[in-house]
Amino acid sequence: MVYAPRKITFPFFIIVFSIVFLGMLYLVFLNKPIDVSDNPQPVVSVVGDKVVLKMTLVNNTKTIVNGITVEVRSDQYNRSFFLKSGKEDSNLAPGERYDFVAELPVSKTLKYDVLIYAPFSAPKLLNFKLNEENINPISANVENFPTALFVGENYDYLTKICNISKTNISEVRWFATADRGYFKEQDAITGDFVGRAVGVDSSQCKTFYSTLTPIKAGNVQFVFRWKVGDIEQQATKDAVIEVR
Known part of the structure; x- marks a missing residue:
């Protein structure tokens, strides 16, 4: 049986580990395939007895992005939404734009945080504030x-x-x-x-x-x-x- 010298094996392990670690770091923190378009501007507004969130999501990469989740947070709500018809279809093809709309019951809450994320992607956070007279x-x-x-x-x-x-x-x-x-x-x-x-x-x-x-x-x-x-x-x- 032939053993590789320790002086060769250990540096090789360090190199492989570093590559994997940096790859995961990029995927989780630096990779930002999902963006929110400024045209039209994302907005949260009161429509009748509902608070309505509208924004356009864009896949800026050359690969499909799966498992996209939009989470709306406030001091009264923490709700998750998927794109299109549901969890299995919550994806965007390369270059695809999607007009996202979510509704919540109107409440006395003025501040809303919207978190957009997908597996192996850096999350995107948006903050909205309503005027008190609107509610x-x-x-x-x-x-x-x-x-x-x-x-x-x-x-x-x-x-x-x-x-x-x-x-x-x-x-x-x-x-x-x-x-x-x-x-x-x-x-x-x-x-x-x-x-x-x-x-x-x-x-x-x-x-x-x-x-x-x-x-x-x-x-x-x-x-x-x-x-x-x-x-x-x-x-x-x-x-x-x-x-x-």
Whole structure:
């Protein structure tokens, strides 16, 4: 049996190890096959009751890139998306451009981090920040609300919900509740009144009437809540019920 001299084997091992290590270092940290086009610019915006991410991904290499993942992070979400029809098809051919769109429920989050990565490729990080006024698209008012009521009498009040954003909103959910046991229209256990859900087009308003029929005297606080996606706002009103 012939053994290679140690003086030859050890340097050869070091050379091979260095080549492999540098190759992995290049693939993981320096190889950047996926880029984000500046034309059009990537953008995160509020569209109705959704936060929408739009960007164009480009494969700048001469080989296909497989396993591309887009991860959207915020203080409320950490969601991963694939290109095209799913994980098995999440790839880009050499020179291919892909218009990527992802939707998230609108929330009070203003900052979003977007991480784009693929196996053996350096990740690409994008940062976005929304303006605070963009995430509060609804203005709601309770009008003609009776603050002095009498047991056994009926009272109507008006709720007006307006879309102050530039996009249509498919659903605004409206809830009203009060101290339990004071009104015929309430749920006996929760104190809730019947909720509503309405769609409101941009710059338009929806109105609806509600009826109150007191069944006992007392001081009552109402809480009105409206939700678009995960954003919830509320207002309160106080009323006094007496026996005539």
